[in-house]
Amino acid sequence: MTWLFGIFTFWLLMVMVLAQKTFNVLSTQNFNVVPAHNFNQQTGLTTDCLGSYMRLTVDKSLTLGNEVEFDALSNVSHIESLTPSLAAKCGFSIDSDPWGNYKVFASLLNCFSASEDDSEFDIAMRVRVHGVKGEPDVFEVEKTCSYDQWAPREVLCTQNFMEVSVNRLPEEITALRRRPMPRSPKSDYQWTSTVPEAITSTYNIWRMVFFTPNQKAMLLEDALRTGYGITTTRSRLVLRSGYDMPETYSENVNGVPMRIFRVTTYFKKQWSVTMLDTVAACPTGGVSFTDEMITWNFPRVNPLMRSLEISLLGMFMGIDGKQIDSVQMNARGYVLTIVDDQIIMKLPMGGPDGYYKSHAVNNQYHITYNIEPMLELLWSEGGMDATRYKVLFPIKTPFMPSPPHFVDFTDADQRMFDVLLGPFLYDTELVNLTFSTGVLTVAEANARGINIQEQPFQNGSKAFRLKVDFSDSVVVSTQADVTVTVYTLHVTFGFMILPEYMPFSHTLSVDVNLQDIILPTVSGTCDEENFYVLITFGNMGKNFNIMMGVRDLTPDRGAEYDLKENATHMSLAVPFLSTDVVFELMYPSSLRARLDLLLWEPINKWTLSDFSLACNFPMTMTECFSNGTMSALAVKVESVPQLDPRQLTLTDHSCKPKFSNDRFAYFSFEANSCGTTRRFYDGVVMYQNEITLGNELQFHQQNKKVPIIPLDPEYRVTMSCFYTLNDTQTVAFSTKPRENEPLTETGFGEMQVVLRLARDGSYSNFYVKEDYPVVQYLRSPLFFEVALLQSTDPQIEIVLENCWTTMKEDRNSTPRWDLIVDGCVNQADHYETVFHDIIPNSVPNPSHLKRFEIQMFTFVLNDVVFQDQIFVHCDAVLCDSESDGICKRKCPSPFSSDGKKVRRAATNVQSLGTPLSSGKIVLSSTDLVSGSQS
Ligand SMILES: *[C@@H]1O[C@H](CO)[C@@H](O)[C@H](O)[C@H]1NC(C)=O
Ligand SMILES: *[C@@H]1O[C@H](CO)[C@@H](O)[C@H](O)[C@H]1NC(C)=O
Ligand SMILES: *[C@@H]1O[C@H](CO)[C@@H](O)[C@H](O)[C@H]1NC(C)=O
Numbered sequence: 001m002t003w004l005f006g007i008f009t010f011w012l013l014m015v016m017v018l019a020q021k022t023f024n025v026l027s028t029q030n031f032n033v034v035p036a037h038n039f040n041q042q043t044g045l046t047t048d049c050l051g052s053y054m055r056l057t058v059d060k061s062l063t064l065g066n067e068v069e070f071d072a073l074s075n076v077s078h079i080e081s082l083t084p085s086l087a088a089k090c091g092f093s094i095d096s097d098p099w100g101n102y103k104v105f106a107s108l109l110n111c112f113s114a115s116e117d118d119s120e121f122d123i124a125m126r127v128r129v130h131g132v133k134g135e136p137d138v139f140e141v142e143k144t145c146s147y148d149q150w151a152p153r154e155v156l157c158t159q160n161f162m163e164v165s166v167n168r169l170p171e172e173i174t175a176l177r178r179r180p181m182p183r184s185p186k187s188d189y190q191w192t193s194t195v196p197e198a199i200t201s202t203y204n205i206w207r208m209v210f211f212t213p214n215q216k217a218m219l220l221e222d223a224l225r226t227g228y229g230i231t232t233t234r235s236r237l238v239l240r241s242g243y244d245m246p247e248t249y250s251e252n253v254n255g256v257p258m259r260i261f262r263v264t265t266y267f268k269k270q271w272s273v274t275m276l277d278t279v280a281a282c283p284t285g286g287v288s289f290t291d292e293m294i295t296w297n298f299p300r301v302n303p304l305m306r307s308l309e310i311s312l313l314g315m316f317m318g319i320d321g322k323q324i325d326s327v328q329m330n331a332r333g334y335v336l337t338i339v340d341d342q343i344i345m346k347l348p349m350g351g352p353d354g355y356y357k358s359h360a361v362n363n364q365y366h367i368t369y370n371i372e373p374m375l376e377l378l379w380s381e382g383g384m385d386a387t388r389y390k391v392l393f394p395i396k397t398p399f400m401p402s403p404p405h406f407v408d409f410t411d412a413d414q415r416m417f418d419v420l421l422g423p424f425l426y427d428t429e430l431v432n433l434t435f436s437t438g439v440l441t442v443a444e445a446n447a448r449g450i451n452i453q454e455q456p457f458q459n460g461s462k463a464f465r466l467k468v469d470f471s472d473s474v475v476v477s478t479q480a481d482v483t484v485t486v487y488t489l490h491v492t493f494g495f496m497i498l499p500e501y502m503p504f505s506h507t508l509s510v511d512v513n514l515q516d517i518i519l520p521t522v523s524g525t526c527d528e529e530n531f532y533v534l535i536t537f538g539n540m541g542k543n544f545n546i547m548m549g550v551r552d553l554t555p556d557r558g559a560e561y562d563l564k565e566n567a568t569h570m571s572l573a574v575p576f577l578s579t580d581v582v583f584e585l586m587y588p589s590s591l592r593a594r595l596d597l598l599l600w601e602p603i604n605k606w607t608l609s610d611f612s613l614a615c616n617f618p619m620t621m622t623e624c625f626s627n628g629t630m631s632a633l634a635v636k637v638e639s640v641p642q643l644d645p646r647q648l649t650l651t652d653h654s655c656k657p658k659f660s661n662d663r664f665a666y667f668s669f670e671a672n673s674c675g676t677t678r679r680f681y682d683g684v685v686m687y688q689n690e691i692t693l694g695n696e697l698q699f700h701q702q703n704k705k706v707p708i709i710p711l712d713p714e715y716r717v718t719m720s721c722f723y724t725l726n727d728t729q730t731v732a733f734s735t736k737p738r739e740n741e742p743l744t745e746t747g748f749g750e751m752q753v754v755l756r757l758a759r760d761g762s763y764s765n766f767y768v769k770e771d772y773p774v775v776q777y778l779r780s781p782l783f784f785e786v787a788l789l790q791s792t793d794p795q796i797e798i799v800l801e802n803c804w805t806t807m808k809e810d811r812n813s814t815p816r817w818d819l820i821v822d823g824c825v826n827q828a829d830h831y832e833t834v835f836h837d838i839i840p841n842s843v844p845n846p847s848h849l850k851r852f853e854i855q856m857f858t859f860v861l862n863d864v865v866f867q868d869q870i871f872v873h874c875d876a877v878l879c880d881s882e883s884d885g886i887c888k889r890k891c892p893s894p895f896s897s898d899g900k901k902v903r904r905a906a907t908n909v910q911s912l913g914t915p916l917s918s919g920k921i922v923l924s925s926t927d928l929v930s931g932s933q934s
C-alpha cells in the first residue's frame with residue numbers, strides 16, 4: 001500500500017506542477033478560443049485516423065500564410081507547445097507547404113494522448129494562427145481514434161522521429177499489475193543495495209541500454225531529459241527518438257543509409273528483471289531522380305530483422321500517410337516492387353499527389369517536386385513476432401534548374417519585337433520589366449503601349465509574351481552599316497516567387513537587323529555662274545557632315561554658299577570659281593568645273609552619298625585683241641595637282657603672269673613679244689605661244705636646291721590666235737594630248753582692215769561714216785588708204801590685189817571699172833591710179849598701210865551721165881613681209897610687155913575675204929554737164 005501510495009503521490013505532484021505551468025501560460029496570453037464543441041464545423045481543419053496515427057490537416061484558407069503553431073493538450077488541461085524537439089520526443093510530425101497548408105501526424109502513442117485500453121485514443125490539439133494583429137486565432141481539435149490492430153512490434157518513421165512500440169508484458173503480467181503487488185521488502189532492499197539505479201526508476205523501468213552502436217547505459221530520467229520519448233501504456237512500451245539524437249547511429253543497409261535507434265530496456269519485477277530489446281530503423285536516403293521518375297529504394301532485409309526467415313505478410317504504399325490501393329497506384333503510375341534485395345517504389349515526377357515549387361537559386365530559376373509517399377510492411381519472423389513497419393517519407397527533389405526558354409516570334413517586317421518567355425510555375429509572378437530606359441511595372445508597361453501578357457498552359461504553368469514596337473523608346477537602335485539598323489531589345493524580367501516573395505530576374509536580349517535606312521540623296525544643276533545643289537535627307541534626318549571638295553563644309557562656308565535648310569532638305573549655291581571647285585578642262589570659251597560633295601556619317605565615318613557635278617561655265621580663256629594683244633587665263637586643272645600657276649611662264653620664260661595665285665595665272669602680252677610665233681595659213685594668221693612651267697623652277701630642281709616637288713611637266717598650254725580680217729576666230733591650243741583630259745583653250749581675235757578716203761594727200765584726216773556721201777568735183781583727186789588697224793605686228797604686210805569702182809553699192813555689180821589689177825595699176829586706165837609710198841617712220845607700221853590716188857570720175861552712157869555716184873572696192877591680202885611671194889611682187893612698167901602674174905603662195909598670204917568698200921562718192925552737181933569719162 002505504501003508503495004502504491006508513493007506512486008499516487010508522485011502523480012499528484014506532477015499534476016500540480018503542470019497545472020501551475022498551464023495557469024501561467026493562460027494568464028499571460030489572451031487567446032480567442034474557438035469553443036471546443038465547434039471544432040468539427042471549423043472549415044479548413046480536417047482530422048483522419050490512419051491506423052497508428054492521426055493526421056490533422058490545416059488548410060491555407062485558415063492560416064492565410066500566417067505563422068502557425070501547434071499545442072498538444074493532455075487530458076488534464078495540460079497545454080504544451082509543440083517545439084521541434086518536443087514534437088520529435090512526443091510523436092508529432094509537423095510539415096507545411098509554402099502556401100500555408102499544414103499537415104500534422106500525431107502518433108496515437110504520443111505523450112499526450114489518453115487511452116484506457118490501448119484501443120481508443122483521445123487526441124486534443126490546438127492550432128494557433130498568428131495574425132498581423134497581436135492576438136492569435138486559436139482553434140481546438142479533438143479526435144478519438146480507435147486502433148486495436150497493434151502488432152507485437154510497430155515501427156513508425158516520420159520525417160522527424162523514429163518510434164517503436166512493443167508489447168510490454170505478457171498478458172498475465174499485465175493482469176498482475178492491476179492487482180496490488182505482493183510486497184517483499186527484503187528483496188526490495190536487496191535490489192536497491194546491489195543495483196542503486198533501481199531506486200530511482202519509475203514505471204518499473206530499471207535500466208536502459210542504448211546502442212551507439214556501443215552500449216551506453218542510462219537512467220530513465222536521464223534518457224527523458226536527453227529528449228527520448230519513453231512511455232509505457234497499459235500493454236506497450238513506446239520508445240521514440242529524433243534522428244539527430246546522440247544515442248542513435250547511422251548504418252548503410254544495402255546501399256540505403258538508415259538511422260538506427262536501438263535500446264534494451266530492463267523492467268524491474270519483484271524478483272526478476274525483464275529485458276526488452278527494441279529497435280527502430282528509418283531510412284534517411286535511397287532516393288534517386290531522373291527528369292521523369294523518382295525512385296525510392298528500401299532494403300528488403302533491414303536491421304529490424306534478426307533472422308533470415310522472414311515472411312513478408314504485406315507491402316503497401318500510401319500517400320500523405322494514407323494507404324492507397326492498387327487501382328489508385330495504377331492510376332497514378334506508381335510502382336512498388338521487390339527487385340533482388342531492394343523494395344523499389346517508383347513515382348512519376350510531377351504527379352498530382354505532389355506539387356511543384358519554384359525557387360530562385362543565385363537568381364536562377366529552379367523548380368522542385370515534393371511528394372510524401374508512405375511504405376508499409378508487415379512481416380513475421382519465424383512465424384512469430386509480427387512487425388508492422390511504416391515510413392512516412394517526404395521527398396523533395398533537389399533544385400532542378402529550369403531556365404525559361406525564350407521563343408522569338410519577332411517578324412522584322414512588322415517592326416515589332418515579339419518574344420515568349422517560359423514556362424514558369426503557377427507560383428511565379430511577373431512584377432516589372434527593366435529596359436535600358438528604366439523600370440516599368442507590368443501595369444505601367446501595358447499602359448504605355450508595351451504589350452506584356454501572361455499566357456497560361458493547361459498544366460497550370462505559364463509563359464509571358466512581350467511585344468514591343470521597334471519605335472518604342474525602350475528599344476535601342478544602332479546603325480550597323482550604312483543602310484542597316486540593328487534594333488535591340490534588352491529587357492530584364494523581374495519575377496517574384498510566391499508565397500515567399502523571392503525575387504529573381506531573367507534577362508534577354510534580342511537583336512534584329514533591318515535594312516531600313518534611306519540614305520540622303522544629292523542632286524544638282526548649274527547655270528552660268530553657280531552650281532546649285534539640293535540635298536534631300538534620308539529617313540535619318542540630318543545625320544551627316546558635308547565635305548565639299550577636300551574640306552569640310554563649316555557653317556561659315558555654308559553661309560558663303562547660301563546654305564538653306566529645312567527639316568527635309570538643304571540647298572547650296574556654289575560659284576564655279578570658288579575654292580572648293582576643281583577645274584577639269586579648259587575649253588575655248590568655257591571652263592569645265594566640278595563640284596564634289598561627300599555626305600558622311602560622323603560616328604562611324606560612313607560615306608552616305610558621294611556626289612559629283614561637272615558643268616561647263618562660259619569663260620573667256622584666251623582673248624585676241626585687234627591691236628595684237630593676246631591674253632590667256634591658265635587654271636590649275638585637277639589632273640596636275642602639283643601645279644603652282646604662279647610658276648607658269650610663256651615661251652619666253654621671262655614673261656610671267658600679270659596676275660597669279662594658286663589656282664589661276666593670267667597672261668597678257670603683245671603678239672610680237674614673249675616668244676610668240678606667227679604663221680600664215682590660207683585665210684588666217686596664227687599667233688602662238690605656250691604656257692609652261694618656267695625655267696627658274698626647273699633650274700632649281702636640277703641643282704636640287706629645293707626639295708624636288710614632283711611637278712607635272714605635262715602642263716603645257718598652247719594658245720593661238722587666228723586672225724582673219726574683221727573676223728575673229730580661232731583657237732588655240734592643244735596641249736600634248738593627255739589621256740582623257742586634253743587641255744584646250746580658245747582665243748578670239750579680230751584684225752580690222754579698212755578702206756578709207758582721206759580728205760587730202762596728207763592722209764591725216766579721213767572721212768568718217770557720217771560724212772558720206774562725199775561730194776567731189778570731177779577729176780578732183782581721191783586719196784584712198786587701205787589700213788590694217790590696231791595690229792602692232794610689223795611683220796604683217798597688207799597688199800592690194802584688186803581695186804575697182806562700181807556704180808551701185810553692190811561690189812559685184814556692173815558696170816565696173818578696174819583701178820588695180822593683181823596689185824598693179826590698171827594699164828588700160830587713162831587716168832592712172834597712183835600708188836603713194838609710205839614715208840618710213842611717219843607711221844608706226846608702214847607695212848600696214850597701202851595708199852593710192854585716183855581722180856573723181858563718173859560713168860557715162862552714150863555721153864549721158866548714167867549715174868552721178870561711184871563706190872570704190874578693194875580686195876587685199878595679208879602676207880608675211882619677210883617671206884617671198886605676193887608681198888615682194890613688182891609691177892611691170894607701163895610699157896613692158898612682161899605682165900606675167902605672180903602666183904600667190906597659198907600658205908603665207910591672207911586673202912581678205914571681207915569686202916573692202918568705200919561709201920558712196922557723189923559727183924558735184926556743177927560738174928554734171930561737162931564731166932565725162934569713156
Ligand atoms: C481523461 O480521459 C478519460 C478517458 O479518455 C475521460 O473519461 C476523462 O474525463 C478525462 N479527464 C479529463 C480531466 O478530461
Ligand atoms: C506545362 O506545359 C508547358 C507547355 O506545354 C511545358 O512547357 C511545361 O514544361 C509544363 N510544365 C510542367 C511543370 O510540366
Ligand atoms: C523589379 O522586380 C524585381 C523582382 O521582383 C525586384 O527585385 C526589383 O526590386 C524590382 N525593381 C524595381 C525598381 O521595383
Ligand SMILES: *[C@@H]1O[C@H](CO)[C@@H](O)[C@H](O)[C@H]1NC(C)=O
Pocket residue numbers: 566567568569570571
Ligand atoms: C524644304 O525644302 C524643300 C526644297 O526647298 C521643299 O521642297 C520642301 O517643301 C521644304 N519642306 C518644308 C517642310 O518646308
Ligand SMILES: *[C@@H]1O[C@H](CO)[C@@H](O)[C@H](O)[C@H]1NC(C)=O
Pocket residue numbers: 625626627628629670
Ligand atoms: C590692246 O587692246 C586691249 C583691249 O582693248 C587693251 O587692253 C590693250 O592694252 C591694248 N594693247 C595695246 C598695246 O594697246
Ligand SMILES: *[C@@H]1O[C@H](CO)[C@@H](O)[C@H](O)[C@H]1NC(C)=O
Pocket residue numbers: 726727914
Ligand atoms: C567687220 O567688223 C565690223 C565692225 O567691227 C562689223 O560690223 C562687221 O560685221 C564685220 N564683218 C564681218 C564679216 O565680220
